[in-house]
Amino acid sequence: MEEEECITEDEIVDKLQASGNRDGWRTELPRSGLGDKVVEQMKDEKQKDVTWQDKCSGTMYIGGNENEGHFSLINEACSMFAHTNPLHLSVFPSVVRFEAEVVAMTAAILGSKEKSLKSVSFIHDCRIIPVSAHSAYDKAAQYFKIKLWRVSVDKEFRADVKAVKRHINKNTIMDLGDLASSYRICFHVDLCRGGFVLPFARKLGHPVPPFDFTVQGVTSISVDVHKYGLAPKGTSVVLYRNREIRKHQFVAVTEWTGGVVGFMFLQRLLEAGLEFICLACYLENTKEIMEASKRIQKGIQEIPELFAIGRPDMSIIAFGSDVVDIFEVNDVLSSKGWHLNAFQRPSSVHICVTLQHVPVVQIFLKDLRDSVQTVKENPGPVNGGFAPIYGAAGKMPDRGMVQDLLVEFMDNSC
Numbered sequence: 001m002e003e004e005e006c007i008t009e010d011e012i013v014d015k016l017q018a019s020g021n022r023d024g025w026r027t028e029l030p031r032s033g034l035g036d037k038v039v040e041q042m043k044d045e046k047q048k049d050v051t052w053q054d055k056c057s058g059t060m061y062i063g064g065n066e067n068e069g070h071f072s073l074i075n076e077a078c079s080m081f082a083h084t085n086p087l088h089l090s091v092f093p094s095v096v097r098f099e100a101e102v103v104a105m106t107a108a109i110l111g112s113k114e115k116s117l118k119s120v121s122f123i124h125d126c127r128i129i130p131v132s133a134h135s136a137y138d139k140a141a142q143y144f145k146i147k148l149w150r151v152s153v154d155k156e157f158r159a160d161v162k163a164v165k166r167h168i169n170k171n172t173i174m175d176l177g178d179l180a181s182s183y184r185i186c187f188h189v190d191l192c193r194g195g196f197v198l199p200f201a202r203k204l205g206h207p208v209p210p211f212d213f214t215v216q217g218v219t220s221i222s223v224d225v226h227k228y229g230l231a232p233k234g235t236s237v238v239l240y241r242n243r244e245i246r247k248h249q250f251v252a253v254t255e256w257t258g259g260v261v262g263f264m265f266l267q268r269l270l271e272a273g274l275e276f277i278c279l280a281c282y283l284e285n286t287k288e289i290m291e292a293s294k295r296i297q298k299g300i301q302e303i304p305e306l307f308a309i310g311r312p313d314m315s316i317i318a319f320g321s322d323v324v325d326i327f328e329v330n331d332v333l334s335s336k337g338w339h340l341n342a343f344q345r346p347s348s349v350h351i352c353v354t355l356q357h358v359p360v361v362q363i364f365l366k367d368l369r370d371s372v373q374t375v376k377e378n379p380g381p382v383n384g385g386f387a388p389i390y391g392a393a394g395k396m397p398d399r400g401m402v403q404d405l406l407v408e409f410m411d412n413s414c
Contacts, residue, residue: 063355181217195223318350330383332371
């Protein structure tokens with residue numbers, strides 16, 4: 001085994017345990033109320049959070065700081081509806097209206113003619129996804145006991161159609177439109193990150209492949225409105241092509257002593273944040289984000305030790321290296337205040353460009369060049385860095401052990 005693989009399980013868990021010392025954490029209810037002190041205590045704890053302005057990959061999608069502009073607007077809107085419950089339709093008709101409008105507007109920009117789609121979720125027996133698809137699919141598959149097939153990707157890290165075709169059966173829900181349509185099976189598009197960028201990027205003339213309900217065979221689309229939609233965190237929409245598919249979401253209870261009740265399988269409250277942003281605003285935001293992304297991509301390509309991974313259609317740029325340890329580069333960037341995302345297969349790092357990054361593109365590229373040079377001149381783990389952990393986890397042949405390590409980490413985090 002290589003050196004980084006010799007790290008013990010305890011060392012890996014301890015390293016991943018970012019919260020560190022838990023002295024003073026409450027484990028039971030206080031004997032008396034804290035009164036106004038609780039707010040001051042929360043403010044004190046918040047001061048210990050990482051300084052995220054300008055330097056986080058994704059995470060914060062609104063520009064500026066959280067005490068001004070759109071942040072302030074969102075905070076005020078949320079405070080107005082923090083105690084409402086949209087399940088009580090007759091009591092809170094304002095929230096019901098906001099939710100319906102957000103869903104309808106989201107559906108409209110994604111090519112849907114259906115104006116009454118609902119924020120719901122859909123399950124099936126089997127799903128085929130690329131190996132690069134989000135880990136949330138694994139979570140859903142375990143939760144709902146769905147058979148999940150991960151298939152290979154091509155040299156540009158796009159789904160391999162032939163590999164997908166080999167796994168199709170009568171229970172499959174798919175992620176490739178024409179193929180799904182020809183087999184008459186469901187086809188879901190994950191637009192959680194791109195839903196409020198790609199439609200506007202296409203309007204601005206960027207070469208964006210078809211992705212929405214205009215594609216034959218697409219039966220459902222998921223969108224996180226709290227990302228590039230600039231709504232509050234925890235705001236998502238799932239859309240269906242037609243009512244027949246949507247009806248599988250509903251549960252009708254007719255024999256309960258509490259009365260006749262109807263439910264949706266899963267539901268999220270959609271806040272009013274989207275109501276304050278217009279088409280022109282999204283177009284301008286997308287223009288700035290796409291331009292910043294292209295500048296970052298070009299800057300990465302000009303660093304001889306690095307190479308871009310895949311062919312980005314949007315604002316997520318991944319890069320790797322055959323010359324330096326890319327995880328060590330990421331550690332040096334972290335020491336400069338950046339918080340990027342590390343990946344495996346291939347070993348790489350990515351940045352998800354948001355409005356936060358528009359004014360700091362040149363700063364990022366300079367820090368990246370400097371970090372590459374630092375690692376090139378002084379290779380080896382950075383003190384306090386995560387490169388050995390990423391390297392070890394990626395190379396461990398026993399994937400069950402890696403899974404156990406993650407479970408141990410999560411168990412210690414609760």
